Amino acid sequence: MQTQSEIGYNSKIEGDVVITRIDAALAWFQKNSVWPMPMGLACCGIELMAVGASRFDISRFGSEVMRFSPRQSDCMIVAGTVTYKMAGFVKRIYDQMPSPKWVIAMGACASTGGMYRSYAVLQGVDKIIPVDVYVSGCPPRPEAVLDALMKIQEQIGKEPILGKLNLVAKLTGSSKS
Amino acid sequence: MLNLDLANQLKAKFGDLISEPAEFRGEITVKLADAELIAEVCGFAKNKLGFEYLVDISSLDNYGEDPRWTMVYELRNLSTNAELRIKTDVGEEKSELPSVLGVWATANWHEREVYDMMGIRFRGHPDLRRILMWEGYPYFPLRKDFPLAGKPTNVPEVAFTEITPMEGGPFVTLPSSGDAISREPRVRTPEE
Numbered sequence: 094m095q096t097q098s099e100i101g102y103n104s105k106i107e108g109d110v111v112i113t114r115i116d117a118a119l120a121w122f123q124k125n126s127v128w129p130m131p132m133g134l135a136c137c138g139i140e141l142m143a144v145g146a147s148r149f150d151i152s153r154f155g156s157e158v159m160r161f162s163p164r165q166s167d168c169m170i171v172a173g174t175v176t177y178k179m180a181g182f183v184k185r186i187y188d189q190m191p192s193p194k195w196v197i198a199m200g201a202c203a204s205t206g207g208m209y210r211s212y213a214v215l216q217g218v219d220k221i222i223p224v225d226v227y228v229s230g231c232p233p234r235p236e237a238v239l240d241a242l243m244k245i246q247e248q249i250g251k252e253p254i255l256g257k258l259n260l261v262a263k264l265t266g267s268s269k270s
Numbered sequence: 271m272l273n274l275d276l277a278n279q280l281k282a283k284f285g286d287l288i289s290e291p292a293e294f295r296g297e298i299t300v301k302l303a304d305a306e307l308i309a310e311v312c313g314f315a316k317n318k319l320g321f322e323y324l325v326d327i328s329s330l331d332n333y334g335e336d337p338r339w340t341m342v343y344e345l346r347n348l349s350t351n352a353e354l355r356i357k358t359d360v361g362e363e364k365s366e367l368p369s370v371l372g373v374w375a376t377a378n379w380h381e382r383e384v385y386d387m388m389g390i391r392f393r394g395h396p397d398l399r400r401i402l403m404w405e406g407y408p409y410f411p412l413r414k415d416f417p418l419a420g421k422p423t424n425v426p427e428v429a430f431t432e433i434t435p436m437e438g439g440p441f442v443t444l445p446s447s448g449d450a451i452s453r454e455p456r457v458r459t460p461e462e
Contacts (some may be wrong), residue, residue, distance in 0.1 A: 177431050178404045210434045212411050212420025213403070 116255045123167075123193075124249035125155035127242065130166035130190060132183060135173025137200040140232040149235040154242050163189035168245060169222075170238070174202040175215040187222045193257075195248070197241045198224045201231045272352050273298040276319050280354075283314055302358040305341065305367040309394075311356065312343065312373045321345035321354060324370070327380035329388045333414035338362035339390055343370070360390060369394040387412035 129151075133141055144151050145159055160166035163186045175183055187196070198218050201207035204227045206216035218224060225248060226241040277291035277298045288311070289301040302311055315321045325344035332338055339360040346353050360367050369392040370377045381392045382401040389410035392398060400407060408423060409416055419434040441455035 178402070181404075206434070210436055211418060212409075212416070212431065212434065214434075216432075216434060 116253055117250075119254045120250045120252060123254065124246040127154075127156050127168045127195070127245060127249070128158045128160045128166045129156050129197075129242075130163055130169040130186065131159045131161070132169055132171045132186070133173060134171070134175060134179060134183075135202060137172035137203065137232040140235060141170060141172045141199065141238065144235040144238045149239060151239065151242065154239065154246065156242060163187075164191065166190055167193070168195040168197060168242075170197045170199050171203040171218045171222075171224075172199040172232075174207065174209055175218050175221075176213050177215055178213075180215045180218075180221055183218065184221045193249075193252070193254075195225045195245050196222055197238070197245065198227045199238060199241070200228060200233055204229070207231060272350060273354060276315075276321075276352055277354060279319060280311070280315060283318075284311060287311075297353060297355060299355040299357060302356055305358040305360050308341070308343070308356070308358055309368040309370050309373060312345075312370045315345055315354065315356070316373050319354075320347045320350065320352070323348050324374040324376050324380070325353075327370075327377060327384055329384045329390055331388065331412070331414045336361065339365065339388065341367065341384070341390070365389060366391045366393055368392070371395055386410070389413065 131138070131141055131145075133139075143149055145157070151157060156168070163169075167190070169187055169190065171183065187194070196218075198204045202209060202214070203218045204224075206214050208231075210216075215221070226244045228237050228241045230237055273296075274291060274293070277300050280300060281288040281291065284302075284307070287303045287307060289303070292299045292301075302308060312324075323346045325346050326342075327344075328342045330340040330342065332340060337359040339362065341358050341360060343356040343358075344353070345356065358367070367390070369381055371381065371392075371394065378395070378397070379401060381395055382397070382399060384390050385392065385395075385398055386400040386402050387410060399405070403411065409421060411420070417433075419436055420431055422433055423431040442458040443453060443455045444458070446453055
C-alpha cells in the first residue's frame with residue numbers, strides 16, 4: 094500500500110518557488126553554520142564550555158561543532174588571558190584557519206589584557222589578529238557570548254560573498270565565475 | 271615538637287653550618303650557612319629524617335643587601351606531616367648553587383622556575399631552561415629591579431613586548447588591620 098509522503102518541503106504551505114538572491118542564500122548558509130575554534134586560554138574557557146552545553150546551547154545558532162582543528166573552523170573565540178608566550182601560537186592557529194574567518198575576543202583579558210597589567214600578558218588580542226566582536230565581562234555571561242555570535246551572524250549576512258569571489262577571481266586572473 | 275626534634279637532628283649532624291631552629295607560628299626554619307652544601311643537607315633530610323616530599327623551592331630577592339638571594343626549600347614528610355624549611359643565602363656575583371635534583375626528582379621544574387624568574391643557576395641541573403617565559407627572553411622578571419610593567423623586548427619571531435600601560439597604577443594593597451576602605455588597593459609610590 095502506498096502512502097503519500099512529502100519529503101522536507103511542504104508545497105501546500107510554502108508554495109513551489111522560493112525567490113532570493115544567491116548572495117543572500119549563501120550568506121544564510123554561512124551564517125547558520127559558523128563553526129567556532131575554541132581558544133580557551135583561561136577561566137573564560139570554562140564559561141565557553143557552558144555556552145556549548147545544554148543550558149545555553151550554542152547549537153541553536155548553528156555553532157554546535159567546536160572544531161579543535163583550525164582547518165575546519167570559521168570563528169575563533171579567544172577566551173582568556175593571552176600571554177606573550179601563547180601569543181605566537183594564537184596567531185599561528187589564526188593563520189591556519191581558512192578564509193573567511195571571524196574572531197570574538199571573549200572577556201576583559203582577551204580584549205584589553207584585563208587586570209593583568211604585567212610583563213607577561215599581551216594587552217589585547219587585537220594586537221596580533223583582527224577582532225570582529227569584543228565581549229565585556231570577567232568572565233562574560235554565556236548569553237553575552239551568544240549575543241556576540243549573533244552579531245557575527247549579522248555581519249556575515251551583510252557580506253557580499255559572490256562579489257568577493259568575483260573580486261578574488263579578477264585579482265588572481267582565473268577565468269571562471 | 272616533632273618538627274623541632276627533626277631540625278635539631280639536622281643541626282646535630284651538620285653542627286655550626288645549621289643555625290638554631292627558629293619557630294614562627296608552629297613552623298620551623300633553619301638556615302644553612304654554606305649554600306654549596308645544600309644537596310648534602312637535603313639528602314640527609316630525605317634519607318635519614320624522612321622528608322620524602324619537596325613541597326617547593328622559592329627564592330627571595332633582598333635587593334640592596336648582600337648576599338642578594340635567599341633560597342627557600344620547603345620539605346614535608348607525608349606520613350607524619352612533619353615540615354621543615356631550609357633557607358640559604360647566595361651572593362649576587364656567584365648566583366649559583368648545587369641542584370637538589372639528585373635528592374628529589376621534582377626539583378627539576380622548581381629549579382627551572384627559580385632560574386626563569388630570578389636568574390639563579392643550579393649546578394648539575396640537566397635541563398636548565400626557562401619554564402614560564404619563552405625561549406630567548408632576556409630578563410629575569412621577578413627581580414626587584416625589574417619594573418612591573420615590563421621592559422620592551424625585541425627578539426625577532428618570538429617576542430614583541432612593549433611596556434604595559436599602567437593606567438594610573440600600579441595599585442598596591444598595604445597590609446593592615448584597618449577597615450575595608452583603608453585596605454583597598456590604591457596608587458602608591460614604592461616609598462610609601
